[in-house]
Amino acid sequence: MAALHVEGLARRYGEREALSGVTLTLEAGQTLVVFGPNGAGKTTLLRVLATLLRPHAGTVSVLGSSLPEQSWAVRGRVGLLGHEPLLYRELTARENLRFHARLHGVADGRVDELLDAVAMTARGREPLRTLSRGMVQRVAVARAVLHDPELLLLDEPHSNLDPAAIELVSPLIGSASRRTRVICSHDPTGGLAEADVVLGLRAGRPALLAPASEVDRSQIAELYR
Amino acid sequence: MYGKGLRALSIATVAAMALALSLVFFYAPLDAEQGFLQKIFYLHVPLAIVALCGFVLGALLAIAHLRTRDPRWDMRSYVAIHMSLIFGVGALITGSIWAKGSWGHWWVWSEPTLVSFLIVFLLYATYQPLRFAIEDPERQARYASVFAITAGAFVPLNFMAVRLASAYVHPRVLGSTSNLPGPMALTFLVSLAAMALLYATLCKFELTAKHTRAQLRALRRRLLGEIPDAQARRTRSAAPTLQPGATVGTQAASRTAL
Amino acid sequence: MSRTVAALLRKELLVELRTLESVPAMSLFAVTTFVVFHFALNRSVVDGDLAAGILWVTLLFAAILGVNRLFVADADQGGFDAFLLAPVDRTAMLVAKVITLLAYLVVLELVAVPAFGLLLLGPSIGDALPDLIGVLALGDLGVAVIGTLVAALAVRTRARDLLGPLLGLPLLVPIVIGGARATSPLLASVHPTAPAARWLLTLGLYDLVFGLIAYALFDFLLED
Numbered sequence: 174m175a176a177l178h179v180e181g182l183a184r185r186y187g188e189r190e191a192l193s194g195v196t197l198t199l200e201a202g203q204t205l206v207v208f209g210p211n212g213a214g215k216t217t218l219l220r221v222l223a224t225l226l227r228p229h230a231g232t233v234s235v236l237g238s239s240l241p242e243q244s245w246a247v248r249g250r251v252g253l254l255g256h257e258p259l260l261y262r263e264l265t266a267r268e269n270l271r272f273h274a275r276l277h278g279v280a281d282g283r284v285d286e287l288l289d290a291v292a293m294t295a296r297g298r299e300p301l302r303t304l305s306r307g308m309v310q311r312v313a314v315a316r317a318v319l320h321d322p323e324l325l326l327l328d329e330p331h332s333n334l335d336p337a338a339i340e341l342v343s344p345l346i347g348s349a350s351r352r353t354r355v356i357c358s359h360d361p362t363g364g365l366a367e368a369d370v371v372l373g374l375r376a377g378r379p380a381l382l383a384p385a386s387e388v389d390r391s392q393i394a395e396l397y398r
Numbered sequence: 399m400y401g402k403g404l405r406a407l408s409i410a411t412v413a414a415m416a417l418a419l420s421l422v423f424f425y426a427p428l429d430a431e432q433g434f435l436q437k438i439f440y441l442h443v444p445l446a447i448v449a450l451c452g453f454v455l456g457a458l459l460a461i462a463h464l465r466t467r468d469p470r471w472d473m474r475s476y477v478a479i480h481m482s483l484i485f486g487v488g489a490l491i492t493g494s495i496w497a498k499g500s501w502g503h504w505w506v507w508s509e510p511t512l513v514s515f516l517i518v519f520l521l522y523a524t525y526q527p528l529r530f531a532i533e534d535p536e537r538q539a540r541y542a543s544v545f546a547i548t549a550g551a552f553v554p555l556n557f558m559a560v561r562l563a564s565a566y567v568h569p570r571v572l573g574s575t576s577n578l579p580g581p582m583a584l585t586f587l588v589s590l591a592a593m594a595l596l597y598a599t600l601c602k603f604e605l606t607a608k609h610t611r612a613q614l615r616a617l618r619r620r621l622l623g624e625i626p627d628a629q630a631r632r633t634r635s636a637a638p639t640l641q642p643g644a645t646v647g648t649q650a651a652s653r654t655a656l
Numbered sequence: 657m658s659r660t661v662a663a664l665l666r667k668e669l670l671v672e673l674r675t676l677e678s679v680p681a682m683s684l685f686a687v688t689t690f691v692v693f694h695f696a697l698n699r700s701v702v703d704g705d706l707a708a709g710i711l712w713v714t715l716l717f718a719a720i721l722g723v724n725r726l727f728v729a730d731a732d733q734g735g736f737d738a739f740l741l742a743p744v745d746r747t748a749m750l751v752a753k754v755i756t757l758l759a760y761l762v763v764l765e766l767v768a769v770p771a772f773g774l775l776l777l778g779p780s781i782g783d784a785l786p787d788l789i790g791v792l793a794l795g796d797l798g799v800a801v802i803g804t805l806v807a808a809l810a811v812r813t814r815a816r817d818l819l820g821p822l823l824g825l826p827l828l829v830p831i832v833i834g835g836a837r838a839t840s841p842l843l844a845s846v847h848p849t850a851p852a853a854r855w856l857l858t859l860g861l862y863d864l865v866f867g868l869i870a871y872a873l874f875d876f877l878l879e880d
Contacts, residue, residue, distance in 0.1 A: 186534060186535075186536075187534070187535040187536075187639075188639075220880070223741060224740070224741075225737060225740055225741070225879075225880055226880055227879075245743065248740075248741060248742065248743040249741075249742060249743030251741070253737075253741055255737075257733075257734040257737070258734065259733075259734035259735075259737050259738040259741075260733065260734070260738075261667070261671060261729060261733050261735065262733055263670075263671050263674045263675050263729070264667070264670055264671065264674070268667075268670055272663055272666070272667045273738065273742070275659065275660070275662070275663035275666075276660060276663055276738070276739065276742035276744055277742050277743070278659070278743075300674065316738075464873075464876055517826050517829050518826075520825075520826045521823070521826035521827065524819065524822045524823050524826075527815065527818075527819065527822070528809070528810075528813065528819055528823070531813035531814040531815040531816075531819060532812070532813050532814075533814075534880075537812070537880065540876050540877075540879075541809055541813075541876075541877065543876070544809060544873045544876050544877055545809060545823070547869070547872075547873060548805065548827070548869055548873065549827075551865065551869055552826075552827060555830060555862060555865060556829065556830055558858075559829070559830035559833050559834065559858055559862070560829075560830075560833065562833070562854060562855075562858060563833045563837060
């Protein structure tokens with residue numbers, strides 16, 4: 174069964190169509206990369222798939238459950254890494270991750286394991302507000318994969334990360350993680366390299382949908398024109 | 399579809415108001431103690447009762463909105479509360495005039511009904527600011543509905559609490575018609591019915607106007623294309639606007655309602 | 657659900673201990689307000705109705721300070737989204753926040769009530785204390801429930817600091833009526849008596865009804 178199946182998805186903000194007529198299918202284990210200029214609806218798409226926004230029209234099925242009726246069955250099986258880390262700035266990395274671990278019913282041991290994996294053990298006892306943005310992003314990566322989600326929703330996951338850190342998190346959220354992924358990206362080269370399927374959005378409408386092998390960089394550059 | 403029956407309703411309202419006023423001035427007897435001033439009772443009490451019923455109606459419509467997520471229920475809830483606020487201002491002003499005339503003060507704390515009404519009015523006065531402070535129309539509608547239901551439940555509770563707290567129990571003309579002499583009771587009931595009709599008519603006018611404006615916008619959009627952002631922002635207000643595509647969204651929403 | 661509530665409460669406690677944003681401010685505000693009342697009323701001691709009124713108004717306004725901050729960290733730092741992404745009952749957030757606010761109020765009163773006895777109250781507070789604790793507990797529960805509902809309504813609006821008090825104060829009037837009327841005979845300088853049962857009943861019923869309303873409506877405030 175397809176991990177994602179979306180047909181005619183629409184979502185409005187007032188009178189503005191943030192998304193409309195989005196149709197796509199993604200098999201388990203594949204990676205979908207979404208390109209599009211700012212305001213094209215990439216973040217809205219991710220939030221709909223994460224059950225945080227309900228679709229206004231169309232059918233959306235995530236991991237075999239249709240939204241929004243069965244969103245309770247999807248929660249806890251997707252990991253969202255957005256622009257905001259979804260972490261409390263006054264709490265330490267460890268406290269934040271333990272809080273999420275308890276919400277998701279994950280053992281505390283997993284927290285230490287992940288802090289190690291993102292090389293944050295040393296500074297895991299300092300409040301997040303004292304850490305650099307790159308470090309916070311690393312903790313956010315750990316937070317997104319804490320409950321071992323089947324589907325990862327990543328919104329420019331490498332923002333604020335240096336090359337070494339990108340290397341560091343790739344076992345967790347890169348292609349090596351073997352998870353189904355939806356990635357919003359502005360980087361045609363890196364994005365195309367990761368993609369199995371490419372979706373181009375422009376003003377909320379799909380402007381490009383093709384297997385990655387059939388897409389070249391000029392088509393993606395065209396989206397931003 | 400909103401405008402249907404508006405003419406008949408308006409005519410009925412005018413007739414009922416005319417009948418009520420002529421009963422008030424030519425049929426109902428003068429009150430032995432308060433004289434002519436007591437006639438404001440036929441205006442004040444129906445205004446207050448209709449306003450309070452309108453608040454509760456707003457809560458019921460808000461429940462329908464939360465259950466169906468249909469923006470049209472939110473629109474109806476908004477109109478009910480908006481109109482009740484206007485009637486509420488009328489009730490407070492007429493009540494104040496009556497208090498000045500019969501007790502010599504513009505405001506009396508010893509009349510629990512009036513005091514409760516003021517508290518309810520102050521609460522509902524935050525309804526529009528609340529709506530205005532939320533950008534996303536869908537969330538605005540949902541939060542407004544939560545407010546409307548909470549406030550609707552607050553109306554009777556608050557009346558009970560204030561009634562308990564008032565040390566004085568006045569011999570009261572208000573509220574119950576059982577202790578009114580026959581002609582007064584009849585006049586009161588006709589006035590109440592006329593006021594309720596006025597409320598219904600005004601609500602229907604407001605709904606029709608809003609619906610017409612939404613249709614106009616949809617037409618203009620179809621003729622001229624997207625309305626520029628600046629123009630869309632100028633029309634933002636505390637009032638909900640019906641989306642041109644609302645019916646499509648409604649089908650999706652009713653499908654998703656569990 | 658109790659596991660989720662415990663996790664949320666732990667987080668609240670950690671955040672409050674680290675920032676000390678709410679409880680110290682509320683307590684300090686209450687004590688300062690007593691001083692202001694002393695000068696504003698030009699009275700050194702108060703009793704009966706006046707004492708009950710000052711106590712309840714002060715506690716109420718101090719509570720509003722806590723209400724205004726109750727959800728700010730969650731709204732600004734993505735706590736709502738994080739919670740919604742987890743496979744947990746959404747009512748857990750309501751329960752945790754009500755308990756949090758209740759705890760704030762208890763700490764506030766541990767400071768404010770003795771300070772009131774010391775600074776303004778004529779009759780000794782010791783005799784009134786057992787009954788007063790009962791009345792305050794009933795009142796606090798109502799303030800906590802209504803405060804949480806109002807805070808959740810106001811926090812994601814543009815005018816959150818204004819809307820919180822504007823929505824909250826009218827809704828809390830019946831609590832003030834019940835609380836102040838129940839407290840005033842306790843603080844009388846001559847023949848203090850126990851509060852009338854009807855005021856306690858009013859408070860209890862009001863708590864119950866708003867508890868149910870908050871339970872029914874809270875979910876709608878969380879989703880986007």
